[in-house]
Amino acid sequence: MTTTATEPTTEPTTEPATEPTTALTTAHATATGFTERYLLSPAVNADPYGYLDALRDHDPVYWSPLHRAWLVTGHDPLMRCLRDPAVSAERVRPLMDAVPEGAREDAERAFTILSRWMVFNDPPEHRRLRQVFQDQFAARAIGRYRGLVERAARAMLDRRAAPGGAGDLVADIARPLPALVFARWLGVPPAHGPSFWYWNARVGDLVLGAAQEEREYRTSLQSLCNLEDYLADLVRQRRAEPKDDLISAVLAGGRIGTSVSEEEFVGMLTQMAFAGGETTSNLIANTVLALLRNPEELAAVRDDPGLVPAAVEETMRCDGPSKMSIRTAARDLDLDGRPVRAGDRLFLVTAAANRDPARFPDPDRFSVRRGSGSPSHLGFGFGPHFCIGAALARLVAVSAVEVLVRERPGLALGDEPLAWQLSLLNRALTALPVRY
Template sequence: MTTHTPVFTERYLLSPDMIADPYGHLDALRDHAPVHWSPLHHAWLVTGYDQVMRCLRDPAVSADRVRPLMDAVPQGAREDAERAFGILSRWMVFNDPPEHRRLRQVFQEAFAARAVARYRAFTEKATRAVLARRATPGRTGDLLADVARPLPALVFARWLGIPPTDGPSFWYWNTRVADLVLGTAQEESEYRASLQALVSLDDYLGALVARRRAEPGDDLISQVLREGRVGDSVTEEEFTGMLTQMAFAGGETTSNLIANTVLALHTRPGQLAAVRAEPELAQGAVEETLRLDGPSKMSIRTAARDLDLDGRTLRAGDRIFLVTAAANRDPARFPDPGRFDVRRSGATHLGFGFGAHFCIGAALARLVAVAAVRTLVCDHPGLTLTDPGRPAWQPSLLNRGLTALPVHY
């Protein structure tokens, strides 16, 4: 009797069904070939946990994404792109060692767990204030717009030292920068607006750095300036460019993490009950969301030189998609990987990356997300999803974020 191996059919990762739920396809792809050349995406799709870890550790795998982003600029927007991509070239996440290490060290002390812990009381107070104002019991609303976006914005603005009067412009620029960096589908006019937003954000933060030099405060910019590395190990232009990265990453990632965790819990009554019974399990809920349905689906890399990976030869210049959304569900690493378990322990997930490129803001993102989830779950027992079966997701290759989360408070 002849047996036939099932044929694997690749799917476009930006098609509506893949945006809605990519996980079944990604699981099948990982089982088919954890290192797979995709003619459809013109890239290697790396979906196995061990293989993604190898790439995150291998210096032959480069984080420089500025050139590929430049290549994707619509023809009519190229004149606007030069300065914007000069700013992106100063983001530490788009640099390899030793440049990455030099840039990252400027923020190392400010992002240490002990430094972030100073914002715990403010974060908890801000959480209660936002919920009291926007999540009134009996009201119907959008949890993403009401809570998940404004809360991180409030905390990160305080942390960066953004005056409240500048908040609306600051967060508008951030939203447009997110569209640019995360590959959200845009028309050419929108793309040009996103490029200009990045330039405006850089100009604003440059002026704020100058102001904090003259009038130091209790914020990240003032702290780093006091340490004396700006003008020494990094230029002021590099420092300002990295601040645009901090501003972008802090709001978008944490907002999506809060909303995705609330969705995960409210579609799993047993897990929701567990967190209500033991509020400290809010931390486990956030970690499990980072693993199972986190705010980042993948990161893009480039082969700096030829390398062998899992028996496949990746050539210098090849694009590589490190699909952490698949690696975090690898059954070789996570028992019963499709199960959401707030008490899960064991293998380290890759929701915040790993190694040199581990997310420097992870401690602050976790602080804000856990405070929001714990308060929503424990202090708002009447919270329900109004349409739990049909969440709508942003059309992005890289991030996993809801467009809205309708709820009854």
């Protein structure tokens, strides 16, 4: 459950989920021995790491004719992009350009809301917006929710995952636990949960590129507006009657109406709402999958539950919930000798950088004993856009995994094949069949 476990960063794609071929890519493959592949082809989407390793080895800063973007896969050049102010996070315009003509009349308000998301802003605007939430996302503030999260995880496990039974860990635990915790933290009453999470899912379709048809775009755009209306009303209620939740705490800080307008605050709350469950859900599922695929590591965690946080961090490095983020060059720049031009898109492929052997020894091995002395992964980003919700994501994921491995000693993978959501950015299982 993250309250922003990661910053959503993607653009819709209308390209087919097959591998386009062109004379350019064929000639390139013949000349160098490397064949570029489409990142949304089902095979690469299901298991991207072998291809990403080959791409990074071939060229860590590669111009992709297929994706019309620079694919940055090396750890060092990716870090330079995250540090360079010429590499901009502003990309609302490309999102809007993808909307079908017939749905444009609904889009103006929705994209005004998106323009207030701090993830789509560069410093100093990003810093001004982020400071409003900084204290509430600090580890010390998040830590007071530990008991709530552990109790919720245990109750959910007892209710949905009977020992010896079969189930889907995504539907049983990984998705509903972050949603429950985040709604409580934000202050959304349980009775409003179904509408709240429906709107969030449809906003995800828009921001993560799942919306393709005009009808889907209309639904997503209207859902974002509905979400803003709902949260604006919740802010008004908390002004009149504060409670123990995020909105009340931020209002009490005195920044709303001074350094940040109320419209900006509500707009940022829609970002928090959208990011609140997706990334942490994926982190829980991917961590459990990694442990079940590596029995020695699972045994180590069972013997020493103090290793659960290390397992979550290793998942963030090795198979995290986000594969990449998308940036745009604000001006011409040189990146490892490559002439990046103003307006060029850059795909910052953290999934490849986190397995760069120049940075991480034995990078393809999942090990819960890598230790705190190992280099830091980029799963939560870096610099100004480091995930503001990292502490909450870690808290929920660690609690869920710890309860699972401690209280379900028979936990094992089911027999059904795994399927991954088709996504340029997210690394998300559609289901995780298990035996409890």
